[in-house]
Amino acid sequence: MATPSRNKLFFGSFIHSKTLAELEYLHGTAVAVDSAGKIVAVAPGHADPAAAAAALFPTLGWAPADVDIVQAKSESHFFFPGFIDTHLHASQYPNVGIFGNSTLLDWLNTYTFPLEASLADPAKARKVYTRVIRKTLAHGTTCAAYYATVDVASTNLLADLCLAAGQRALVGRVCMDQLSPAYYRDESPAAALAATRASIAHIEAIDPTLSLVRPVLTPRFAPSCSAPLLKGLGALAAERPDLPIQTHISENKNEIALVKELFPPSATGAPDDSYSSVYDAFGLLTDRTILAHGVHLSEFEAELIAKRGAKVSHCPCSNSAITSGAARVRWLLEKGVTCGLGTDMSGGYSPSVLEAARLAALVSRHVAMGGDDKAKLTVEEVLYLATRGGAEVVGLQEWVGRFEVGMDWDAQLVGLGTVDAEGGVEGVEEGEEEDGNVDVFGWESWAERVAKWVYNGDDRNTRKVWVKGRLVHERK
Amino acid sequence: MATPSRNKLFFGSFIHSKTLAELEYLHGTAVAVDSAGKIVAVAPGHADPAAAAAALFPTLGWAPADVDIVQAKSESHFFFPGFIDTHLHASQYPNVGIFGNSTLLDWLNTYTFPLEASLADPAKARKVYTRVIRKTLAHGTTCAAYYATVDVASTNLLADLCLAAGQRALVGRVCMDQLSPAYYRDESPAAALAATRASIAHIEAIDPTLSLVRPVLTPRFAPSCSAPLLKGLGALAAERPDLPIQTHISENKNEIALVKELFPPSATGAPDDSYSSVYDAFGLLTDRTILAHGVHLSEFEAELIAKRGAKVSHCPCSNSAITSGAARVRWLLEKGVTCGLGTDMSGGYSPSVLEAARLAALVSRHVAMGGDDKAKLTVEEVLYLATRGGAEVVGLQEWVGRFEVGMDWDAQLVGLGTVDAEGGVEGVEEGEEEDGNVDVFGWESWAERVAKWVYNGDDRNTRKVWVKGRLVHERK
Numbered sequence: 001m002a003t004p005s006r007n008k009l010f011f012g013s014f015i016h017s018k019t020l021a022e023l024e025y026l027h028g029t030a031v032a033v034d035s036a037g038k039i040v041a042v043a044p045g046h047a048d049p050a051a052a053a054a055a056l057f058p059t060l061g062w063a064p065a066d067v068d069i070v071q072a073k074s075e076s077h078f079f080f081p082g083f084i085d086t087h088l089h090a091s092q093y094p095n096v097g098i099f100g101n102s103t104l105l106d107w108l109n110t111y112t113f114p115l116e117a118s119l120a121d122p123a124k125a126r127k128v129y130t131r132v133i134r135k136t137l138a139h140g141t142t143c144a145a146y147y148a149t150v151d152v153a154s155t156n157l158l159a160d161l162c163l164a165a166g167q168r169a170l171v172g173r174v175c176m177d178q179l180s181p182a183y184y185r186d187e188s189p190a191a192a193l194a195a196t197r198a199s200i201a202h203i204e205a206i207d208p209t210l211s212l213v214r215p216v217l218t219p220r221f222a223p224s225c226s227a228p229l230l231k232g233l234g235a236l237a238a239e240r241p242d243l244p245i246q247t248h249i250s251e252n253k254n255e256i257a258l259v260k261e262l263f264p265p266s267a268t269g270a271p272d273d274s275y276s277s278v279y280d281a282f283g284l285l286t287d288r289t290i291l292a293h294g295v296h297l298s299e300f301e302a303e304l305i306a307k308r309g310a311k312v313s314h315c316p317c318s319n320s321a322i323t324s325g326a327a328r329v330r331w332l333l334e335k336g337v338t339c340g341l342g343t344d345m346s347g348g349y350s351p352s353v354l355e356a357a358r359l360a361a362l363v364s365r366h367v368a369m370g371g372d373d374k375a376k377l378t379v380e381e382v383l384y385l386a387t388r389g390g391a392e393v394v395g396l397q398e399w400v401g402r403f404e405v406g407m408d409w410d411a412q413l414v415g416l417g418t419v420d421a422e423g424g425v426e427g428v429e430e431g432e433e434e435d436g437n438v439d440v441f442g443w444e445s446w447a448e449r450v451a452k453w454v455y456n457g458d459d460r461n462t463r464k465v466w467v468k469g470r471l472v473h474e475r476k
Numbered sequence: 477m478a479t480p481s482r483n484k485l486f487f488g489s490f491i492h493s494k495t496l497a498e499l500e501y502l503h504g505t506a507v508a509v510d511s512a513g514k515i516v517a518v519a520p521g522h523a524d525p526a527a528a529a530a531a532l533f534p535t536l537g538w539a540p541a542d543v544d545i546v547q548a549k550s551e552s553h554f555f556f557p558g559f560i561d562t563h564l565h566a567s568q569y570p571n572v573g574i575f576g577n578s579t580l581l582d583w584l585n586t587y588t589f590p591l592e593a594s595l596a597d598p599a600k601a602r603k604v605y606t607r608v609i610r611k612t613l614a615h616g617t618t619c620a621a622y623y624a625t626v627d628v629a630s631t632n633l634l635a636d637l638c639l640a641a642g643q644r645a646l647v648g649r650v651c652m653d654q655l656s657p658a659y660y661r662d663e664s665p666a667a668a669l670a671a672t673r674a675s676i677a678h679i680e681a682i683d684p685t686l687s688l689v690r691p692v693l694t695p696r697f698a699p700s701c702s703a704p705l706l707k708g709l710g711a712l713a714a715e716r717p718d719l720p721i722q723t724h725i726s727e728n729k730n731e732i733a734l735v736k737e738l739f740p741p742s743a744t745g746a747p748d749d750s751y752s753s754v755y756d757a758f759g760l761l762t763d764r765t766i767l768a769h770g771v772h773l774s775e776f777e778a779e780l781i782a783k784r785g786a787k788v789s790h791c792p793c794s795n796s797a798i799t800s801g802a803a804r805v806r807w808l809l810e811k812g813v814t815c816g817l818g819t820d821m822s823g824g825y826s827p828s829v830l831e832a833a834r835l836a837a838l839v840s841r842h843v844a845m846g847g848d849d850k851a852k853l854t855v856e857e858v859l860y861l862a863t864r865g866g867a868e869v870v871g872l873q874e875w876v877g878r879f880e881v882g883m884d885w886d887a888q889l890v891g892l893g894t895v896d897a898e899g900g901v902e903g904v905e906e907g908e909e910e911d912g913n914v915d916v917f918g919w920e921s922w923a924e925r926v927a928k929w930v931y932n933g934d935d936r937n938t939r940k941v942w943v944k945g946r947l948v949h950e951r952k
Contacts, residue, residue, distance in 0.1 A: 093915075094917045096915075097930065101852050101854060127895065127899055128899075130898065131915060320838040323845060326845065349931035351913065369799060369802065376799065439569075441604075443570075451573045451574050452572065452573040452574065453573075455572065458934060459913065475909060476908065
């Protein structure tokens with residue numbers, strides 16, 4: 001899968017988010033990426049790659065023989081930033097689609113804890129983690145914020161496998177020392193902190209500059225962590241201001257009631273009993289914190305989260321599937337909270353951030369049906385959440401999420417099918433398989449083509465995927 | 477695509493709905509289908525096809541040389557009834573995914589009427605209709621209740637193309653003589669009725685026994701039909717009690733207000749101004765009537781619909797996409813209303829009934845979030861709606877929807893991928909494309925495999941499709 005590190009010139013149409021509301025369409029454009037995977041030029045307005053090369057290579061000091069040219073074939077192919085999955089449990093992947101009629105707390109005990117615990121078996125962990133990395137890469141996920149399990153060895157294995165596959169990742173060992181089954185939890189706060197440090201040390205050893213894989217502090221969620229554990233993690237977060245933090249918040253109403261019961265102000269020292277204040281009291285509500293869900297946050301909590309600069313990972317597939325609720329993304333954005341998208345496998349059923357984007361649009365319409373018509377998210381907005389928003393959520397907005405000089409080349413080549421006069425697809429022979437469900441008839445605007453991709457696209461449309469300039473997935 | 481009409485013996489696992497709540501799993505089973513496409517034997521409990529043949533052929537009077545054997549390969553392949561799409565607009569297919577932030581009434585004028593009108597061009601109609609038939613067959617839709625357009629010639633072409641492709645279909649010429657653009661409507665009630673009769677005559681000419689394709693009376697929806705047109709269609713429905721009727725009802729709140737304004741009891745003679753009573757007053761609310769949507773029906777209306785025996789096509793993708801509302805399917809079922817699923821392209825964005833089933837489950841969870849936890853639909857229930865429920869909705873419950881002696885063989889072969897120890901898929905070589913997103917790890921129950929299919933399956937999992945015994949789609 002690894003390709004030699006050479007300079008590359010990508011040519012064709014590039015689409016990325018300019019703002020939350022607006023996509024930028026760059027046609028006839030060349031993007032030069034150096035051997036380190038960095039974008040060194042973005043040059044629109046060229047007739048073909050040769051013209052772009054003639055204009056760019058002298059200024060870059062590149063010899064044509066040292067450059068690989070990657071051209072997007074036709075008018076229905078385009079380069080798009082890689083997706084950022086801001087919340088998923090690699091260890092739950094085998095359970096996607098299996099949740100019955102459960103909701104969060106029974107779902108954890110029935111489906112989730114037994115599977116996670118079983119990944120202490122290294123062979124099983126290797127099979128599952130290899131698969132989830134391959135699958136998410138195939139769906140264009142160039143960066144993923146993973147929860148592994150409580151087990152250090154298999155958490156470390158996940159980091160090893162991400163590095164080998166070339167997927168950018170945050171990898172978190174799960175901390176949980178209470179309200180979890182005896183067969184699956186940290187023995188004590190001290191043991192949890194030691195295990196967390198061990199996993200951090202491993203990841204820093206395999207990727208010393210943290211250029212691709214980095215550790216993330218991961219208290220599972222407040223109910224499964226004792227106050228001493230949360231306090232210890234807050235202290236570790238203060239000691240290591242370079243590390244991101246990830247956890248869950250306000251996913252389900254019973255969960256929220258449980259947090260109020262477990263963490264009254266008398267136990268936390270917080271001024272109130274809100275879920276957000278619990279994390280805040282322990283020093284875990286920071287500008288490096290990724291909060292998954294945020295479905296039932298109060299006005300006060302949204303304001304506190306915005307004030308602290310913590311981010312929200314919106315997980316619509318999961319929130320609908322396990323009947324958690326419909327998160328008010330527009331409202332969060334207007335409160336000044338940065339949001340991205342998470343597949344949240346296996347609360348969420350799909351490995352695809354594109355599916356999460358689609359569901360984010362649909363769920364926002366369910367919020368709108370409640371009376372707030374401006375809650376609706378557009379195609380442009382959900383794609384922003386899937387890329388630039390996600391980059392901010394995981395703290396990598398200076399590295400990935402858009403095509404600009406100085407950013408890393410984390411990208412996907414997207415191809416849509418063009419219907420021919422006989423109702424087949426251009427370039428596909430009778431009897432051959434057609435590549436996906438996006439049918440372009442020829443009269444659509446670019447904005448309409450992108451909408452078709454969002455609503456009917458899948459991994460078949462993601463033809464190639466690069467991370468830091470390296471080709472990490474290709475459809476034959 | 478056509479295969480010679482020979483006897484066939486299907487062998488392997490068969491799954492179909494026993495009741496709304498329960499799937500039946502028949503393993504090691506043989507289903508014998510005669511050359512007319514009818515199921516003549518269902519025989520569980522055989523070790524292999526040879527054993528089944530030895531037991532069955534003598535009683536059927538079949539010589540082994542005259543029988544094609546179709547065996548489902550492994551433990552992750554199974555036969556399932558073909559899907560029934562109870563509501564879609566073939567003519568809107570090119571617009572799937574293109575709806576912006578619109579809702580019903582502006583969506584019609586902005587996106588829909590211009591496209592439908594343009595299909596009076598026969599070349600364009602052929603391209604679009606060929607494509608939608610090919611696409612829906614690929615997704616396992618063996619029977620579709622189509623709306624075409626106002627134009628007779630292209631409506632007839634749609635029927636011709638369904639017959640040629642071997643897709644079972646209801647084909648309706650759209651009746652609309654008011655509140656529609658001048659460039660796209662029937663000139664008068666009389667013209668609408670004459671055009672409808674012309675299309676019926678064509679379909680009866682090409683398929684005299686209506687064994688595959690049948691006409692359906694299609695008043696678009698009340699607002700676009702004048703009272704004389706509705707009255708004329710009611711009279712035609714009485715004259716032709718063999719013909720089904722399809723229309724829309726109670727999709728959107730503004731639409732409902734419009735109906736109340738256009739059709740007060742003084743104009744219809746109905747006892748009240750409900751949407752359902754309008755159709756009832758004109759003789760169009762019958763046990764042959766397919767009502768698309770039914771999102772905002774009142775208690776009174778649901779009871780009236782149940783009393784008349786009319787059916788509801790639930791279109792969750794559409795209802796969420798164009799922000800119509802969340803239909804209360806459980807409530808309708810408890811009222812005694814028969815329900816099936818519709819893709820409702822292009823209000824709905826997907827050609828897949830499996831996607832409609834998935835969304836039906838998710839939307840039912842949004843209904844549950846409103847407070848009624850029993851609103852949630854299970855995997856088993858949405859698959860019932862997609863097959864047996866749909867068969868009842870289109871009036872073909874004695875022909876299709878389950879595997880029983882005397883029924884037609886309308887079926888799909890579903891294949892799921894099995895993950896190997898290295899995180900690849902069994903039977904797929906390194907570098908080859910994997911077939912779909914359903915990953916079976918090996919420890920899942922059959923019910924869990926089916927759930928995985930519902931939540932992550934797509935057309936790649938539909939390996940072969942038959943209608944009336946004829947192979948109409950196959951993935952290479």
